[in-house]
Amino acid sequence: MAPVLQNKLVTLCLFALLCFLSTAESTRKGASVAKPCRAHTANIKDFGAVGDGKTSNTAAFKKAVAELAKHEKKGGGMLVVPPGKWLTGPFNLTSHFTLFLDKGAVILASTDMKDYPLIAPLKSYGRGRDEPGPRYSNFIFGSNLTDVVITGNNGTIDGQGQMWWDKYHADQLKYTRGYLFELMYSDNILVSNVTFVNSPSWNLHPVYCKNVIFSGVTVLAPINSPNTDGIDPDSCTEVRIEDCYIVSGDDCIAIKSGWDEYGIAVAMPSQNISVRRLTCISPTSAVIALGSEMSGGIQNIRIEDITAINSESGIRIKSGVGRGGFVKNIFLRNMNLYxxxxxxxxxxxxxxxxDDKFDPKALPEVTGINYSNVYAENATMVARLDGLQNDHYKGICISNVTAKMIPSDLPLWNCTNVEGVANHVTPKPCDLLRDQGPSGKPCAFPKATLAIDKVPISQCPFKG
Structure with a gap:
């Protein structure tokens, strides 16, 4: 399920105008909602960049983005990165902008820590995720942007994270590692046909964003690399993740919405998110995770057509005392686990x-959890479902599940403080999930389509 490589003389530059307000109307009329090509195109070599993998091109990337930003209101700009290894420090994107990586292009992140200034922690976290205080700059970053595209012919963005992982394991970092790609308070975002490798920490992190599409993206990290989540929508609305291939040292997809009292105060839920046709390998973590930072709430999540190989858990809800928030109306169908x-x-x-300012009375609400059509081979346990004694997880439905188990001393099911139903499930479900027997109905999956799922991705001819 890896992205298909386009071996053609004409490279297809994929991007969309993901304008939520116009999408529904344009779709009803049958008209394309995609923009034409950017009016202004430049090559990174035009700004003095050298693709030898050794020369620092930080100034060239910053100059290129600044120059193309002048065309934001005049048809936008596209920066082309041709084949080669282009070493650079962190750089920011701009609005109405496309970063295009041609086949054989590799953007290499600097391993000089002096290139990574400290930036403020996220308001919904109150501090860096690894350490208190600020955090190191992300590699590719932007805030308050609109109409941003990263695409190409499966070029690569390499975070060169080994240095960061080594320092993290040796407890030599005073501040939190940056992410390979982060956009804040932005909308109309498309990332397609690009490979991201060796992130220092989380790979792709849209936060406080809306109308975001990740399509045909590959994310690769060593399976023992710390916290290298694949794609983490965080306090985001209308997100589509499709046809992606992820190998990770942590969760392949982790949907988040802020941490304890800070997430509760910001109160921006992650909602209306679609994850489909995902392939994941994550031996020590989840294929799909909800939380653990979920204090702003997570709701209306659709997950379907998922394949996972050698992973720890298929779908995991992470919460705890002090988190508050909610995880509700979660729908999953068609998952194959090996x-x-x-x-x-x-x-x-x-x-x-x-910190110690969290409210111990802030308990999460977990309800409306629907899982159906799941097949597994070489499974150790079917489920471990642990609610809180004074805060049961309710409204759980599990249907049409077949798991082929390996010999183990562990129980097949471990259920505490949960309430729900099950039907057509093998092995037999735990007693807290009332078995409805042969007459039981499949768990719900919404018929209505999310607005973000209606947004087409059009093509623009571009000669590399």
């Missing part, structure tokens, strides 16, 4: 807190 420890896992014991 070598898995838990198909389903709900965790209520996340005790990590940003």
């Amino acid at each position: 070598t898995i420890k838990w198909l389903f896992w709900m965790t209520s014991n996340y005790g990590q807190h940003p």
Whole structure:
């Protein structure tokens, strides 16, 4: 399920005008909502960049983006990165802008820590995720942008994260590692046909964003690399993740919405998110995770047509005392798992807190959880479902599940403080999930389509 490489003389530059307000009307009329090509195109070599993998091109990338930003209101700008290895420090994007990586192009992140200034922590986290205080700059970043595209012919963005991982393991970092790509307070974003590798920490992190599409994206990290989540929508609305291939040292997809009292105060839920046709390898973590930072709430998530190989858990809900918030109206169907420890896992014991100011009375609401049509081979346990004693997880529905188990001393099911139903599930579900037997109905999956799923991605001819 990896992205298909386009071996043609004419490279297809994919991008969309993801304008939420016009999408529904344009779709009803049958008209394309995609913009034409950017009016202004430049090559990174035009700004003195050298693709030898050794020369620093930080100034060239910053100059190129600044020059193309002048065309924001005049048809936008596209920066082409041709084949070669283009070493650079962090740089910011601009609005109405396309970063195009041609086949054989590799953008290499600098490994000089002096190139990464400290930036403020996210308001919904109150501090850096690894350490208190500020955080190191992200590699590719932007804030308050609109109409931003990263695409190409499967070029690569390489975070060269080994240095960061080594320092993290040796406890030599005073501040939180930056992410390979982060956009804040932005809308109309498309990332397609690009490979991201070796991120220092989380790979792709849209936060406080809306109308975001990740299509045909590959994310690769060593399976023992720390916290290298694949794609983490965080306090985002209308997100589509499709046809992606992720190998990760952490969760392949992690949907988040802020941490404890800070996430509760910001109160920006992650909602209306579609994840489909995903292939994941994550031996120590989840294929799809909801949380653990979910204090602003997570709702209306559709997940379908998922394949995972050698992963720890199929879908995992992470929460705990002090988180508050909610996880509700979660719908999953058609998941195939090959070598898995838990198909389903709900965790209520996340005790990590940003500080001691969290409210111990802030308990998460977990309800409306629907899982159907799941097949697993070489599974250790079917489910580990742990609610809180004074805060049961309710409204759980699991249907049409077949798990082929490996010999193990562990119980097939472990259920505490949960309430729900099950039907057509093998092995037999735990007693807290009332078995409805042969007459039971499949778990719900919405018929209505999300607005973001209606947004087409059009093509623009571009000669590399």
